[in-house]
Amino acid sequence: MSAPPVRLVVVGGVAGGMSAAARARRLDEHADIVVLEQSDYVSFANCGLPYHLSGEIARRDALLLHTPATLAASLDLDVRTGHRVTGVDRDAHRVSVVGPEGTYDLPYDALVLAPGAVPVRPPIAGLDHPAVHSLRTVPDVDGLRAAVDSVLAGRAEGDAPSAVVIGAGFIGLEAVEALAARGLEVHLVELADHVLTPLDAELAPLLADELTRHGVRLHLGVSAQSVAATDEPTEYGDELAGTLGQVTVTLSDGTALPADLVVVNVGVRPASALAKQAGLDLGPSGAIRVDADQRTSDPHIWAVGDAVEVVQAGTGAGVPVPLAGPANRQGRRAADSVLGRRTTPQKDVLATSIVRVFGLTAATTGLNQATLRRAGIDHEVMHIHPGHHAGYYPGSEQIHLVASFAPDGTLLGAQAVGRAGVDKRIDVLATAIRAGMTADDLAELELAYAPPFGSAKDPVNMLGFVAQNVLDGTMPQWQAWDLEDVRRDTLVLDVRSHKEYGSGHLEGALNIPHTELRDHLEQVREAAAGRPVSVHCASGVRSYLATRVLLGEGFDARTLSGGWLTLAAVHPGL
Secondary structure, three states, X not given: XXXXXXXXXXXXXXXXXXXXXXXXXXHOOOOEEEEEEOOOOOEEOHHHHHHHHHOOOOOHHHHEEEOHHHHHHHHOOEEEEOOEEEEEEOOOOEEXXXXXXXXXXXXXOEEEEOOOEEEOOOOOEOOOOOOEEOOXXXXXXXXXXXXXXXXXXXXXXXXXOEEEEEOOOHHHHHHHHHHHHOOXXXXXXXXXXXXXXXOOOOOHHHHHHHHHHOOOEEEEOOOEEEEEEOXXXXXXXXXXXXXXXXXXXXXOOOOEEEEOEEEEOOOEEEOOHHXXXXXXXXXXXXXXXXXXXXXXOOOOEEEOHHHEEEEEOOOOXXXXXXXXXXXXXXXHHHHHHHOOOOOOOOOOEOOOEEEEEOOEEEEEEEOOHHHHHHHOXXXXXXXXXXXXXXXXXXXXXXXXXXXXXXXXXXXXXXXXXXXXXXXXXXXXXXXXXXXXOEHHHHHHOOOOOOOOOOOOOOHHHHHHHHXXXXXXXXXXXXXXXXXXXXXXXXXXXXXXXXXXXXXXXXXXXXXXXXXXHHHXXXXXXXXXXXXXXXXXXXXXXXXXXXXXXXXXXXXOEEEXXXXXXXXXXXXXXX
């Protein structure tokens, strides 16, 4: 007599839940699989929502990947939208459900929780005003598109409506771009001192410049305090009554921004209330703790997606990482585990991410400098600014690439900003981190090369070369954030051309172009007066050559990582 079919209940759809359900069906044709989704949409492309808002994805239906009907037809899944799970009876192996027709209990042999994440609600008065929106779900984008259409229709030609976006993370930046594409004047408010806080501080000014160039007004280092109807007095008085905009957003520095609509995206937190109620183990962040097979502290319950805790690569810390890629892999792994298949244990998560900001692309993988410092991990930082393909081939665009290496050369993290070729390099570097590659390995990678696509020395190879030189002492370096000490204790030698020097330079720096350096060594020696020599150029290439000359002549010399390009980003007042 054959065993009864497995009763699998999946709570939540989208990336993690639907991956688990679909994989389970592919592995077991006879399993009884029920998916319970509290919203009306069980499988949609939430990463595509900003591009539907902008109009780039014209058809709303393109975002709806599957419906209960298509999932029933293709995978024989029982998908119930509008059904909310209110409790888990772990002893009886039952979940309590509230659906359109009332409440009921549903038994399970295995339960997969995929509740996702919920938006963080910041302490801003007036967030319930109808002009305030978020951007995480299909109803969110429907409401936001309708609001944009309404304010555009209600304004005279040439009179652009305005929007305030609160939060300059990935979704916030995508919302800014989408709203600007629709013709709105956009203000971007961010509590941190730079946009896209996962990005290292020396790269963020590139994004800020691009945003400003496209008319976005930045408000950094401040928070939104309140949202109030424009015709209502605020603590700052009623002088704004009658101005354009449905609401006024008041910032912590007293700035008052009239706006037709407000978009709030300051982050998310794990939607782990159901797991907590069921007594499952949670991490410090509130995320559900799981093992390498996605199993929770209950052997009959698995969890996947934005609500679970993952191991951060490089630190070993347990953190939530709300990204679609890990969620999809977790769903597949959970299904394998539920059905007794061999699993590929979950790897530490790199949180590789990418975003488009008008004409720029920014991408990250692994640990950024702030995380490395907080964790007390010793590291060296490299900055390079190569072209994305051969410089002699038309259209070469500069990539600003930052990477951190352990003292033994192991790559720990990398970030890049540029107009082309960024995604390719970060994907290679993400693979390198996963493989435990070192600077030596990067230097030896064989990557595709033809002039329209890359260089014989690809930026990834160049990163390896630079790291090799720094780590083995061939190229001693100094960093832009050491400027105060450098100016006080060393001779600053600027080896750019006289024309470049004239366009902006450090006060007191000695300017000798690198091609003339060998003829002026005594001048350098006299100016240094026994002090070390801190060399810089525009991007780091010429200063490296000059530093090698000085080292060969017995000087205590070092080169600025990333050159003037990085220095000006870290010290924008130069």
